[in-house]
Amino acid sequence: MLRLVLWRLAFAAPVLIMVTIGMFALASASPFDPVRQYLGDRAMTTSPEVVAQIRANWALDRPIMEQYATWLGNLVQGDLGESRSFHRPVLDVVTERLPWTLLATGSAIVLMLAGSLLVGTLAAWRQGGALDRVITGAAFANESAPVFWLALLVVYVFSVKLGWLPAGGLTDAASTTVDPLDVARHMVLPVTVLAVSQSSWLVLYVRESVIGTLREDFVTGARARGLRERTVLIRHALRSALLPFLTLLGARIPELVTGAILVETVFSWPGVASTSVQAALAVDFPLLAVLTLLGTVAVLTGNLVADLAYRLADPRVATS
Amino acid sequence: MTTELAQVKVRRKGVWAAAITLGVLALAVLVVPPIVQLDQQLVDLRSAGLAPSLAHPLGTDEMGRDVLLRSLYGLRVSFMVGLVAALVSMVIGGLIGLAAGSLGGLPDRLLMRVVDGFSALPHLLLGIFIVAMFAPSPYAVIVSVGVTHWTTAARIVRSEVLSLRERPFVEAAVSGGASRARVVRRHLLPHLAPHLLLATVLMVPHAIWHETALSFLGLGLPPHLASLGNMINDGQRSLLSGDWWSSFAPGLFILVPTLAVSVLTQHWRDRLNPRTRSELSL
Numbered sequence: 004m005l006r007l008v009l010w011r012l013a014f015a016a017p018v019l020i021m022v023t024i025g026m027f028a029l030a031s032a033s034p035f036d037p038v039r040q041y042l043g044d045r046a047m048t049t050s051p052e053v054v055a056q057i058r059a060n061w062a063l064d065r066p067i068m069e070q071y072a073t074w075l076g077n078l079v080q081g082d083l084g085e086s087r088s089f090h091r092p093v094l095d096v097v098t099e100r101l102p103w104t105l106l107a108t109g110s111a112i113v114l115m116l117a118g119s120l121l122v123g124t125l126a127a128w129r130q131g132g133a134l135d136r137v138i139t140g141a142a143f144a145n146e147s148a149p150v151f152w153l154a155l156l157v158v159y160v161f162s163v164k165l166g167w168l169p170a171g172g173l174t175d176a177a178s179t180t181v182d183p184l185d186v187a188r189h190m191v192l193p194v195t196v197l198a199v200s201q202s203s204w205l206v207l208y209v210r211e212s213v214i215g216t217l218r219e220d221f222v223t224g225a226r227a228r229g230l231r232e233r234t235v236l237i238r239h240a241l242r243s244a245l246l247p248f249l250t251l252l253g254a255r256i257p258e259l260v261t262g263a264i265l266v267e268t269v270f271s272w273p274g275v276a277s278t279s280v281q282a283a284l285a286v287d288f289p290l291l292a293v294l295t296l297l298g299t300v301a302v303l304t305g306n307l308v309a310d311l312a313y314r315l316a317d318p319r320v321a322t323s
Numbered sequence: 324m325t326t327e328l329a330q331v332k333v334r335r336k337g338v339w340a341a342a343i344t345l346g347v348l349a350l351a352v353l354v355v356p357p358i359v360q361l362d363q364q365l366v367d368l369r370s371a372g373l374a375p376s377l378a379h380p381l382g383t384d385e386m387g388r389d390v391l392l393r394s395l396y397g398l399r400v401s402f403m404v405g406l407v408a409a410l411v412s413m414v415i416g417g418l419i420g421l422a423a424g425s426l427g428g429l430p431d432r433l434l435m436r437v438v439d440g441f442s443a444l445p446h447l448l449l450g451i452f453i454v455a456m457f458a459p460s461p462y463a464v465i466v467s468v469g470v471t472h473w474t475t476a477a478r479i480v481r482s483e484v485l486s487l488r489e490r491p492f493v494e495a496a497v498s499g500g501a502s503r504a505r506v507v508r509r510h511l512l513p514h515l516a517p518h519l520l521l522a523t524v525l526m527v528p529h530a531i532w533h534e535t536a537l538s539f540l541g542l543g544l545p546p547h548l549a550s551l552g553n554m555i556n557d558g559q560r561s562l563l564s565g566d567w568w569s570s571f572a573p574g575l576f577i578l579v580p581t582l583a584v585s586v587l588t589q590h591w592r593d594r595l596n597p598r599t600r601s602e603l604s605l
Binding site for chain 2: 014017018021022026029030032033034035143144146147148149151152155156158159163164170256257260261264265268279280282283284286291292294295298299301302303306
């Protein structure tokens with residue numbers, strides 16, 4: 004187990020270093036001048052001396068290798084630099100927004116798991132019937148629908164037409180404090196959309212594996228012993244169908260990151276995922292680079308957790 | 324037995340419906356733009372925000388432009404960008420897979436570690452980073468999608484090459500004194516072509532999805548261009564004031580072709596591997 008963790012870490016380090024090198028190479032090839040970007044309209048009226056001063060302050064006049072070494076060195080020591088669009092330390096921006104992203108995506112994962120288990124098992128139980136066809140058809144259609152489009156439709160129906168839930172934001176525009184109930188109301192739509200958009204494959208997967216296990220001898224045996232259908236379905240079929248479940252979930256973290264970026268943006272949710280879009284639009288390299296690294300770390304962690312969970316759930320893997 | 328037959332019939336109908344839908348869309352995208360010229364800059368505020376009617380089957384947007392016509396134009400743009408991006412990723416992946424599979428040994432191990440590393444990255448986030456560093460243009464989008472999606476092709480090609488290498492006809496060619504280049508050209512590429520083709524076809528909807536997502540975020544194609552992502556983005560404001568169609572329609576033009584392609588792929592897979600047929604009945 005420890006060897007696996009070490010092996011994974013040994014793999015993660017080069018990946019992260021590769022990502023930082025790639026980002027720096029791209030940034031140095033970029034036609035955008037960060038100083039002009041930062042000054043905006045003021046670039047016209049700012050004197051060349053001041054521009055040169057800012058350039059020197061940001062160490063942009065140094066050779067690219069030296070810039071990279073300094074940046075990486077600071078990063079390792081916990082100094083993430085200064086965001087050029089928020090005009091605040093990157094660390095502050097990230098620590099302020101990360102909890103909101105974790106809250107939203109965490110709730111979405113829980114909802115997705117519970118919902119898919121229920122819906123997938125229902126479809127498997129009624130395999131071939133009308134309910135099954137509706138569920139599988141909806142899952143396939145959902146897989147093809149862009150999540151940002153789905154989010155807009157949901158906003159139209161539940162916020163614009165029905166007026167049940169707010170269309171976006173963290174709290175009401177008028178409120179000055181963060182009231183948990185208000186936040187919960189604002190969370191319903193983004194969390195549901197994120198969960199639904201990620202759940203197609205899970206529903207289909209649960210359905211497949213429950214159908215598979217329903218044919219196994221121990222299920223037939225359970226039925227023959229006269230156990231209730233619900234007990235057979237949940238205690239016998241579903242339980243053994245769930246083995247590789249966590250592995251698959253861990254492997255889906257990239258899609259979850261993607262979904263979070265789009266959903267947070269549509270609902271103006273103040274998390275790190277939507278911040279990466281704002282940083283990209285403002286060509287804010289220090290912030291965007293850290294957020295991209297954060298996303299990569301999330302994916303690598305997901306892979307590690309998936310591997311570990313698989314070994315815990317199925318001891319046969321550990322020996323092979 | 325009868326229900327199984329009925330299911331097969333339903334599935335046949337689904338495959339036909341998917342094929343016909345794709346055909347009609349392809350025809351519309353090819354034929355309509357040259358006939359009906361679209362003025363990208365046109366603003367006609369008298370007909371702004373009209374609900375769907377006979378004159379405008381999918382309504383007009385807040386600038387008074389016909390949503391159906393613009394969607395067809397958008398699909399054309401998205402399709403071209405998606406196709407080129409898919410080809411780029413196939414070429415990169417194909418070359419790397421070919422190199423890994425035919426060289427073997429240490430180069431193979433190193434290349435496959437790179438493949439693992441790349442597929443461990445969050446694609447959209449990396450794509451956002453790439454387009455952010457360059458001005459919005461189709462090229463930036465193509466590069467950002469192509470560079471992040473070649474790993475599947477590399478894996479497919481590598482495993483094919485590994486199995487081909489052991490086949491008798493390759494061994495015969497090698498022992499007959501054929502050069503490495505000749506073996507690749509005459510024996511490997513013809514076998515790899517169909518796999519690469521299918522992978523490219525599968526890649527196109529995904530690439531289109533990425534293009535629209537980037538454009539939707541305001542990071543993809545230039546905002547004046549009629550593209551599906553730009554249109555959904557533009558439609559956001561109208562949507563909040565109650566005009567649902569200007570965002571809804573372009574989304575359908577993403578959803579329908581993607582769904583059609585996935586129905587056809589499913590059919591293709593079922594034909595190749597009949598074992599999965601009964602369990603995956605849609």
